Amino acid sequence: MNPRSFSLATFFLATVLSASISPPAASESAGDASLGMRLYRDGIRADGSPARATVQDGVALPGAKSGCVNCHRPSGFGSSEGGFYVPPITAPILFEPRRLDRNRLFPNMFEQAQPKGYQARLRQPHMRPGYTEDSLSRALASGIDAAGQPLDPIMPRYVLSDADVANLTAFLRGLSVTPDPGVTAKDLHLATIISADAPASERAAALATMEAYGDWANKRTSGYAGRERYSPYHHSDFADAYRLWRLHVWELRGPRETWRSQLDRFYSEQPVFAVIGGLVSGPFDDVADFCDASRLPCLFPNTDLPRTRNADQGYTFYFSRGLELEGEGLAAFLADAEAKPNAILEIVGSGPSATRPAAAFEHVLRTRRPQARLSVQPLSSVADVRSLSAKIGGEIDTVMIWPGETDDETIVALLAALPKTARILLPSSRTALARDRLTEEQAARVLLAHPHELPGVEHPLSYRVRAWMRTRKLDILEPRLQLQTYYALSLFDAGFGHLNTDFFRDYVIELIEHESEKDMNPGLFPTLTLGPGQRFASGGIYVVRLDPMAKDGVSAVSGWIVP
Amino acid sequence: MRIRSNSLHVGANRQALYLVSALLLPLSGEAFAEPHHHHIHGANIREAAYSSYRAPAVTLTDMNGELVQLDRFLSENRPTLVEFFFTSCTTICPVMASTLSSARREMASLRDDFRILSISIDPEHDTPARLRDYAQNFDQDSRWRLLTGGRRDIDRVLDAFDARYAGADKMNHQPYVFLRAGPDRPWLRIEGVISGQQLVAAYAKVLDEADPQSKPK
Numbered sequence: 030m031n032p033r034s035f036s037l038a039t040f041f042l043a044t045v046l047s048a049s050i051s052p053p054a055a056s057e058s059a060g061d062a063s064l065g066m067r068l069y070r071d072g073i074r075a076d077g078s079p080a081r082a083t084v085q086d087g088v089a090l091p092g093a094k095s096g097c098v099n100c101h102r103p104s105g106f107g108s109s110e111g112g113f114y115v116p117p118i119t120a121p122i123l124f125e126p127r128r129l130d131r132n133r134l135f136p137n138m139f140e141q142a143q144p145k146g147y148q149a150r151l152r153q154p155h156m157r158p159g160y161t162e163d164s165l166s167r168a169l170a171s172g173i174d175a176a177g178q179p180l181d182p183i184m185p186r187y188v189l190s191d192a193d194v195a196n197l198t199a200f201l202r203g204l205s206v207t208p209d210p211g212v213t214a215k216d217l218h219l220a221t222i223i224s225a226d227a228p229a230s231e232r233a234a235a236l237a238t239m240e241a242y243g244d245w246a247n248k249r250t251s252g253y254a255g256r257e258r259y260s261p262y263h264h265s266d267f268a269d270a271y272r273l274w275r276l277h278v279w280e281l282r283g284p285r286e287t288w289r290s291q292l293d294r295f296y297s298e299q300p301v302f303a304v305i306g307g308l309v310s311g312p313f314d315d316v317a318d319f320c321d322a323s324r325l326p327c328l329f330p331n332t333d334l335p336r337t338r339n340a341d342q343g344y345t346f347y348f349s350r351g352l353e354l355e356g357e358g359l360a361a362f363l364a365d366a367e368a369k370p371n372a373i374l375e376i377v378g379s380g381p382s383a384t385r386p387a388a389a390f391e392h393v394l395r396t397r398r399p400q401a402r403l404s405v406q407p408l409s410s411v412a413d414v415r416s417l418s419a420k421i422g423g424e425i426d427t428v429m430i431w432p433g434e435t436d437d438e439t440i441v442a443l444l445a446a447l448p449k450t451a452r453i454l455l456p457s458s459r460t461a462l463a464r465d466r467l468t469e470e471q472a473a474r475v476l477l478a479h480p481h482e483l484p485g486v487e488h489p490l491s492y493r494v495r496a497w498m499r500t501r502k503l504d505i506l507e508p509r510l511q512l513q514t515y516y517a518l519s520l521f522d523a524g525f526g527h528l529n530t531d532f533f534r535d536y537v538i539e540l541i542e543h544e545s546e547k548d549m550n551p552g553l554f555p556t557l558t559l560g561p562g563q564r565f566a567s568g569g570i571y572v573v574r575l576d577p578m579a580k581d582g583v584s585a586v587s588g589w590i591v592p
Numbered sequence: 593m594r595i596r597s598n599s600l601h602v603g604a605n606r607q608a609l610y611l612v613s614a615l616l617l618p619l620s621g622e623a624f625a626e627p628h629h630h631h632i633h634g635a636n637i638r639e640a641a642y643s644s645y646r647a648p649a650v651t652l653t654d655m656n657g658e659l660v661q662l663d664r665f666l667s668e669n670r671p672t673l674v675e676f677f678f679t680s681c682t683t684i685c686p687v688m689a690s691t692l693s694s695a696r697r698e699m700a701s702l703r704d705d706f707r708i709l710s711i712s713i714d715p716e717h718d719t720p721a722r723l724r725d726y727a728q729n730f731d732q733d734s735r736w737r738l739l740t741g742g743r744r745d746i747d748r749v750l751d752a753f754d755a756r757y758a759g760a761d762k763m764n765h766q767p768y769v770f771l772r773a774g775p776d777r778p779w780l781r782i783e784g785v786i787s788g789q790q791l792v793a794a795y796a797k798v799l800d801e802a803d804p805q806s807k808p809k
Contacts, residue, residue, distance in 0.1 A: 084690070085687065085691060085785065086788060087694075088687070088690045088691045088787065089690060090686060090687070090690050091690065091730060100682055102682075108682065109763070110681065110682065110683040110684065110765075111681065111683050111684035111685070111767055111785075113684060115683060141764070144766065145638075146636065182636060182785075182787070183636065183683070183687060546762060547761055548759070555743075560678065560680035560763075561680045561681070562680055565717075567716070568716040588742060591715060591716060
């Protein structure tokens with residue numbers, strides 16, 4: 030069961046126990062909300078068969094795509110895509126008469142480029158009474174809404190039993206009813222997670238950026254809220270939606286096995302609505318598991334070891350798949366290169382920062398270039414280097430090194446021991462070593478993964494972001510980290526702003542997915558883009574060679590590789 | 593280089609998009625779900641018109657990793673349908689794919705050597721493996737090719753078919769189907785989520801206009 034369906038189940042259980050579900054009408058049958066959830070999310074009926082859905086004059090939808098979640102989304106707040114407005118079907122909206130709410134529709138009406146039919150639908154919706162189980166049954170079977178008017182042809186018609194409808198009704202009665210924790214009447218509580226061994230300058234830079242942004246956000250909204258009825262761009266209309274940002278730093282100390290209980294304790298002491306940025310050494314998996322279990326959006330931690338298993342539809346968003354992506358990208362590069370490799374030596378240092386990209390590299394290489402002979406050797410010390418160089422035959426044409434936690438000195442010694450005809454591949458983390466510590470002869474044979482935008486390619490937004498930082502007297506000592514942190518904050522800000530007063534985490538996740546391409550990339554990556562269920566905003570790498578004449582000492586030998 | 597927002601036919605900004613949208617009459621009353629007398633729910637067609645487009649000489653990759661040089665592929669003498677999609681699209685793309693799947697037998701009975709190209713506008717995410725996973729949802733055959741490629745190449749194809757979307761943001765993509773009977777014929781550009789019957793009718797129409805004497809097989 031993927032993390033989000035599990036957490037929806039726990040969410041449902043929580044709401045069952047609360048008093049704030051819209052009460053079912055006396056005539057409603059007692060449906061099973063967990064079966065209703067399965068219908069909503071997976072399109073599976075009570076009897077286990079896939080729901081039969083037809084759209085547009087009888088076109089059958091595949092079972093996997095016929096669940097309500099596809100258009101109405103996990104939060105039930107609907108979506109705007111492809112020129113279609115999909116309305117919300119959360120409990121407070123579905124089971125009540127339709128109310129015209131300009132605030133909720135403000136982004137759709139005024140901030141999106143949508144065709145005429147979409148705009149008409151927003152401004153002249155069908156008014157209708159609240160749905161009941163009966164009228165819901167009719168709507169699903171024949172596409173007639175609660176006011177007797179036809180639903181849009183793109184809304185599927187379903188063949189469902191009475192039990193299915195009862196189950197679905199029971200589930201919908203609990204859908205997005207109680208706002209999620211972390212938002213109070215005045216405050217929005219946010220956290221950032223930093224492990225105690227994070228380098229001091231990085232920690233300081235990340236926190237300073239977050240504090241500066243939070244201060245700025247609070248001044249901004251205080252300004253809007255203070256100008257009732259004559260604010261620019263109607264900002265005072267949203268007075269009920271503004272909250273003051275309160276940032277909490279959750280510092281993880283001690284062994285990794287204790288992190289989960291530390292996080293649970295931090296959360297129970299101060300529930301937060303989302304986790305932003307952060308610096309955690311080593312794999313992010315433990316934190317990602319906590320985010321999924323707590324249904325907590327964790328936005329763009331600064332990590333190169335994300336949890337890539339079961340990541341889609343989960344609660345953590347990442348810039349990229351990090352070191353695994355570098356492994357896949359380098360293997361794809363080799364497989365597609367003109368000079369194809371025939372005998373590859375892969376040297377794997379210690380720790381997940383070596384073993385994970387190595388596994389990814391091997392997998393892609395074996396799939397795409399099965400003809401190549403691949404030999405994998407561990408490396409952890411200078412003694413290993415000497416024994417390796419005794420083993421290496423002369424025919425190796427490519428050496429892939431994953432240093433992991435191995436120190437630079439050992440890597441330099443290793444490189445000196447390698448055959449002088451082999452090209453050498455290294456991850457992006459050792460670019461400085463490659464640039465500064467190699468002989469000219471070695472440097473000519475080195476290729477590096479480069480999972481970022483190329484040096485010298487400027488994105489306009491980066492100027493504005495750096496200017497923003499300077500006006501706030503924020504030293505830019507860790508530019509990459511600070512721009513990444515800024516991106517996480519600004520994307521969250523945009524998503525949260527569009528919630529209006531619907532403080533639901535699933536909804537903010539959907540908005541973040543939706544907002545991601547709106548020109549907020551400060552240029553660290555060629556593209557940052559998401560989509561429904563996507564969790565990795567950048568999907569590729571360049572491969573670069575060392576080039577002393579080029580900016581930052583590297584220049585591309587490939588296009589953008591999406592492995 | 594920033595990609596500026598598209599407009600359907602002219603210019604390059606949102607005001608133009610709204611203006612042009614305002615000039616388009618919605619063709620189907622059912623688009624607004626108004627009460628209607630006949631029982632078939634019409635699909636959401638917004639516009640249908642002929643245009644000439646030239647595919648760029650770009651090489652895309654299909655779901656099996658095979659390379660497809662687009663201009664050469666489209667110079668083959670057969671009917672072709674082109675549409676744009678992405679695998680994580682939730683609203684219109686599965687509907688379009690299902691519609692294409694449902695219409696193909698009737699289309700084949702008119703002329704069976706057609707091809708359908710579904711081109712991803714999210715190449716960062718849509719690898720050949722993702723295209724395969726997506727395709728498995730739909731009952732389809734080898735006439736249907738799903739394509740991905742480099743971002744710039746995909747953008748060139750979007751440009752060529754005048755199918756750019758506002759802000760270069762794929763969430764703003766609009767439903768288009770481009771259909772023609774052969775390389776010497778203009779493309780029928782249909783905007784909207786076409787129904788199965790309408791697709792078959794449009795296919796019959798472009799075939800008939802290309803060769804009025806021929807009978808269906």
